[in-house]
Each structure stands twice: as structure tokens, then as C-alpha cells.
Amino acid sequence: MAENYSSNVLDLNLGVGNGSGQVGQSLRPRCPAPFLLKTYDLLEESGDGGSGGKIVSWNGDGSGFIVWSPAEFSELTLPRYFKHNNFSSFIRQLNTYGFKKISSKRWEFKHEKFQRGCRDMLVEITRKKCEPSVFPSYLKSSSEENAITSNNSMEENNNSHQLLMEENKNLKKERLELQMQIAEFKSLEMKLLECLSQVMDNHQNKSRGQC
Amino acid sequence: MAENYSSNVLDLNLGVGNGSGQVGQSLRPRCPAPFLLKTYDLLEESGDGGSGGKIVSWNGDGSGFIVWSPAEFSELTLPRYFKHNNFSSFIRQLNTYGFKKISSKRWEFKHEKFQRGCRDMLVEITRKKCEPSVFPSYLKSSSEENAITSNNSMEENNNSHQLLMEENKNLKKERLELQMQIAEFKSLEMKLLECLSQVMDNHQNKSRGQC
DNA sequence: GGGAATATTCCC
DNA sequence: GGGAATATTCCC
Numbered sequence: 014m015a016e017n018y019s020s021n022v023l024d025l026n027l028g029v030g031n032g033s034g035q036v037g038q039s040l041r042p043r044c045p046a047p048f049l050l051k052t053y054d055l056l057e058e059s060g061d062g063g064s065g066g067k068i069v070s071w072n073g074d075g076s077g078f079i080v081w082s083p084a085e086f087s088e089l090t091l092p093r094y095f096k097h098n099n100f101s102s103f104i105r106q107l108n109t110y111g112f113k114k115i116s117s118k119r120w121e122f123k124h125e126k127f128q129r130g131c132r133d134m135l136v137e138i139t140r141k142k143c144e145p146s147v148f149p150s151y152l153k154s155s156s157e158e159n160a161i162t163s164n165n166s167m168e169e170n171n172n173s174h175q176l177l178m179e180e181n182k183n184l185k186k187e188r189l190e191l192q193m194q195i196a197e198f199k200s201l202e203m204k205l206l207e208c209l210s211q212v213m214d215n216h217q218n219k220s221r222g223q224c
Numbered sequence: 225m226a227e228n229y230s231s232n233v234l235d236l237n238l239g240v241g242n243g244s245g246q247v248g249q250s251l252r253p254r255c256p257a258p259f260l261l262k263t264y265d266l267l268e269e270s271g272d273g274g275s276g277g278k279i280v281s282w283n284g285d286g287s288g289f290i291v292w293s294p295a296e297f298s299e300l301t302l303p304r305y306f307k308h309n310n311f312s313s314f315i316r317q318l319n320t321y322g323f324k325k326i327s328s329k330r331w332e333f334k335h336e337k338f339q340r341g342c343r344d345m346l347v348e349i350t351r352k353k354c355e356p357s358v359f360p361s362y363l364k365s366s367s368e369e370n371a372i373t374s375n376n377s378m379e380e381n382n383n384s385h386q387l388l389m390e391e392n393k394n395l396k397k398e399r400l401e402l403q404m405q406i407a408e409f410k411s412l413e414m415k416l417l418e419c420l421s422q423v424m425d426n427h428q429n430k431s432r433g434q435c
Numbered sequence: 436g437g438g439a440a441t442a443t444t445c446c447c
Numbered sequence: 448g449g450g451a452a453t454a455t456t457c458c459c
């Protein structure tokens with residue numbers, strides 16, 4: 014295991030802690046997720062035609078990247094940037110950040126905001142929401158797009174106020190969705206109880222009828 | 225970094241997947257959390273008086289353990305068992321599993337179920353996470369507490385920011401409560417479905433027996 | 436591909 | 448000490 018990227022200082026630079034109070038995922042962080050930076054830099058560092066064949070590289074137009082040799086990539090590249098050497102864990106992260114596998118024949122991945130020469134664009138990439146996952150998928154609503162469309166027109170100064178208001182709005186929207194889900198659960202619970210009651214009644218009747 | 229304990233096979237053996245299609249934390253897992261096993265084994269492996277002074281060991285009666293040298297422990301011991309060498313991350317895990325620091329003078333920790341010679345007891349130790357345990361009392365939603373408790377003492381027009389932050393905090397608290405309610409509902413739903421299934425099975429069997 | 440658990444990190 | 452985010456793993 015190497016030590017440049019595995020150093021702890023670089024490992025987690027979470028996008029929280031903006032200013033005074035606290036905010037979670039609804040505000041855009043000032044710096045990209047460590048995973049994205051590492052993956053990007055890993056591509057920049059590769060490519061310089063080394064000795065053997067390429068292990069991983071940008072694709073032709075820099076709109077995505079290709080893992081040419083998953084085996085070597087896992088054994089040699091991954092541990093230099095991450096705390097593991099599992100290709101599947103790397104893939105899991107790609108999926109978490111919304112990358113798409115765009116070829117069935119080779120390990121080529123794309124993300125709209127992940128392009129060669131656009132390291133600054135990485136900040137636009139966010140983890141897919143995993144709302145504490147308490148509800149079944151069939152009740153899941155589309156509370157996506159908390160990504161803030163902040164017009165860069167108004168800069169620094171006090172956009173923290175704007176951000177707070179934005180977050181506030183999102184929280185209220187989320188609250189509404191949660192309340193609706195709870196309503197659905199209540200309805201579902203009643204149906205289930207009703208069903209249970211019927212089945213038991215039915216059972217009772219048959220038992221009586223046959224005694 | 226060594227490789228015995230860092231091997232992936234041993235890393236995560238989650239306590240889920242019991243029997244049919246069921247739930248994690250309500251059923252006791254068959255094997256302790258990896259963190260506990262590693263910490264226990266690390267203590268067993270130490271102690272054999274090596275060359276220098278002890279780095280970490282059980283305490284006198286085996287009811288807890290002591291990290292004698294945090295620096296060496298972090299640099300030498302931790303990376304052999306975990307994917308890091310940060311003492312604070314180790315402490316964080318201890319807290320997660322309910323260990324207590326029982327001395328202000330040295331790094332001595334205890335957990336009722338973590339004792340020398342009782343490796344089998346580790347399975348009793350669980351994470352302190354938010355178990356949606358059966359039916360607690362957070363079903364009392366704080367729907368009205370959004371009325372902000374503004375102390376009229378501060379009356380600068382700048383307090384709108386404060387108010388926003390306050391409301392924001394309350395919204396997040398409310399969100400958590402709603403999510404927990406949803407967790408309760410989900411648990412309830414599963415219980416109802418299970419119950420329904422049993423009743424119907426029972427019904428089926430009786431019917432068959434009487435035809 | 437993604438849900439969910441544990442692990443690691445950062446912050447209060 | 449603990450909340451919460453990201454990382455890693457396991458499983459479907």
C-alpha cells in the first residue's frame with residue numbers, strides 16, 4: 014500500500030460544516046467528494062504510457078473512462094488511492110455517485126459531470142439520496158434534486174441566508190413527503206388489519222361449521 | 225500494513241440474512257461484529273511478553289483492557305487489524321459498541337460483555353444505533369413546536385438569520401421523528417404480514433386435515 | 436444496480 | 448461521547 018493518497022488528511026473532506034450552523038446534504042459542498050477527486054486524479058496519473066499496456070484511462074473524447082484491466086486495476090491502482098483492493102467496491106461507489114456503465118463489452122463508465130479537463134465540475138456530482146431507507150421501495154417518492162441551482166450571479170457576500178432559505182424550503186418539502194408516506198402507511202395498516210380480521214373470522218366460521 | 229486480519233473474507237460478516245427474508249437488528253446475529261472479534265483477538269495476541277513494554281493488554285482481572293501506549297498501538301497494532309491507524313477511530317468504535325472509559329488517568333475500557341476468556345459473549349454486544357425498538361414514545365410529533373421561541377431580547381433586524389437557523393434545526397428534528405415513525409410503521413407492517421401469513425397457513429392446514 | 440449493515444472520518 | 452457524512456462490504 015502506498016501512502017500518498019492513503020494519508021488520512023486527504024481521506025475524508027466532507028462537505029459539511031459550512032459556516033456557523035449545520036447543514037446536511039441539501040447544500041452543495043465546496044469541494045467534491047474524496048472518491049471523485051481520487052478517481053479523477055487516478056486517471057490523470059495513469060495514461061502516461063508506462064511500460065506495459067494501459068490499466069485504466071480516459072476514453073477517446075474524455076467523456077468517460079475505461080478500466081482496461083480490472084485485475085491489475087484492483088491489485089495495483091485501487092490500494093494506492095483507497096483503503097481496499099476490491100473492484101466491486103469501486104463499482105459500488107461509481108453507482109452511488111450516479112455513473113453509468115455504457116458498454117456491455119468493457120468496463121467503461123460515464124457521468125455527465127465527470128469529464129477530462131473538468132476537475133472543477135466534480136463538485137456538481139452528488140451521492141444518490143439514500144433517505145434513511147426506512148420505507149419500502151413502493152412508497153418511495155421522488156424527492157430528488159435537492160441540488161441547488163444557485164445562480165453564481167450573486168457571489169460570496171451573504172448567500173448563506175439564501176442557502177438557509179433554500180434548505181428550509183427543501184426541508185418543508187421533505188416533511189410533506191414524509192407525512193404523505195405516513196398517511197399511506199396508516200391506510201395500509203388498516204387494510205392489513207381488516208384483512209387479518211376477515212381471515213380469522215372466516216377461519217372461525219369454518220371451524221364452527223365443521224364441529 | 226499486514227494482511228492476516230485485513231483480508232477481505234474476515235472483514236464483514238454481517239448479522240443479517242437469518243432464515244427467510246428477515247430483518248437485521250431485531251434478531252441476534254450468530255456471530256459478533258468484526259470490530260469486537262478483532263479487538264478481542266488483538267488482546268489475546270498481545271500480552272505474550274514481547275521485547276519491549278506492553279502496548280495493550282487485558283487489565284488485572286480480565287474485566288477490561290488497557291492501551292498502555294496509544295502511539296505504538298496506533299502505528300503498529302491498529303493497521304494489522306483495521307483499515308486505518310487512527311486512535312480516535314478506534315475510540316469511536318468503542319463508543320459505538322457501548323464501551324466505557326473507566327479511568328481518567330489511562331486508556332482503560334470496559335464493557336460488561338467484553339471479558340477475557342469469554343469470546344462467545346461478544347455476540348451479546350450490539351451497536352448503539354437507533355434501533356427502532358418496539359414501540360417507544362417518539363410517536364408524539366412536535367408538530368406545533370415550529371412556532372419559534374424568539375426571545376424578544378434580541379431585536380436586530382439581523383435576527384431573521386437566527387430565526388431561519390432555528391427553524392431549520394427544528395425541521396431537521398421533525399424530519400428525524402417522522403423517519404422514525406416510518407420505521408415503526410415498517411416494522412409493524414412486517415409483523416402484520418407475518419401474522420397474516422401464519423393465520424392463513426394455520427387455516428390451510430386445518431382445512432386439509434378435515435377434508 | 437442498489438439496499439443496508441458496519442467501518443472510518445470529521446465535527447460539535 | 449456522539450451525530451452524521453462518506454467509505455467499504457455483503458447480499459439480493
